[in-house]
C-alpha cells in the first residue's frame with residue numbers, strides 16, 4: 004500500500020511539473036492610454052481672401068476665417084486591416100455671411116468645438132512587451148482651412164484613402180527587431196517608395212471641397228512607454244520628417260511635414276506649425292497640443 008501511495012504521489016508531482024512547463028505565467032497585458040489632440044490657436048500670416056488692393060484698401064479684405072479639420076488615425080504595425088480613421092471638423096468662429104476673421108498678423112484662440120479635439124487611444128508597450136504584442140501608432144492628419152461659406156466636403160474620401168494607405172504600408176509592414184530602427188521604419192513607410200504619401204499621391208484625385216485648404220501636416224504618436232519611449236524619443240529627435248506636394252490637387256492639401264514622437268513621453272505643444280498649400284494663396288500658423296488622459 005505504501006508503495007502504491009508513493010507511485011500515485013509521484014505521478015501527481017510529475018503531472019504538476021508538466022503543467023508548470025506548458026503554462027508559463029501569463030504576462031500582464033500592457034496598458035491602454037487615451038490622449039487628446041486639439042488645436043489651440045492660429046495666426047493669419049498671409050490672407051487667402053485678400054482681393055486686389057488700392058491705397059491699402061483690399062476687396063475682399065485681407066481677413067481669413069480659419070478652422071481646423073483633424074483626421075485622427077490608428078494602425079497596428081504588422082496587423083492586416085488594423086487601420087482606422089476618425090474625422091473631427093472644427094467649428095468656424097465666423098459663420099455669418101458678413102463675418103470677417105483676423106487680419107494679416109492677427110491671431111485667434113480656438114475654444115470649444117473650434118478646437119476639433121480628438122481622442123487618440125493606444126496600447127503602450129515597453130521593450131519587453133514587443134515579444135508578445137504588436138506596436139500601435141496613433142496620430143492626426145491636421146488640415147488648416149479657410150471658410151468661404153461652403154460646407155466642407157470630400158474629407159471622408161481623403162480619410163478612407165489614408166486608411167487604405169496605412170493598412171498597406173504599416174498594417175502590412177514588419178517591425179524591425181532593432182528598437183533603434185523603429186522610427187526610421189515608420190518614416191520610411193510614410194514617405195518612402197510605396198509608402199503612405201506615394202499612395203495618397205496616386206489615389207487622391209481632386210476631391211470637391213468648398214472651402215480653401217491652406218495646408219496640412221501629419222503627427223504620428225508611437226504607443227511606447229518606459230525604455231521603449233526613451234528610444235523612440237532619442238531616434239525621433241534626429242529624423243527628418245517627409246513631405247509630399249500632391250500634384251495638381253489643391254484639396255486635400257499638400258502635406259508639408261509634421262512630427263513623430265512617443266505618446267508616453269508626456270504632454271506636448273506643437274507650436275509654429277506653418278501651413279501652406281501649392282496653388283492656394285495664404286499662410287496660417289497653427290498651434291496644436293497633445294495631453295494625456
Ligand SMILES: [Ca+2]
Nearest residue numbers: 051052151215
Ligand atoms: Ca477663401
Ligand SMILES: [Ca+2]
Nearest residue numbers: 052068150151
Ligand atoms: Ca473666407
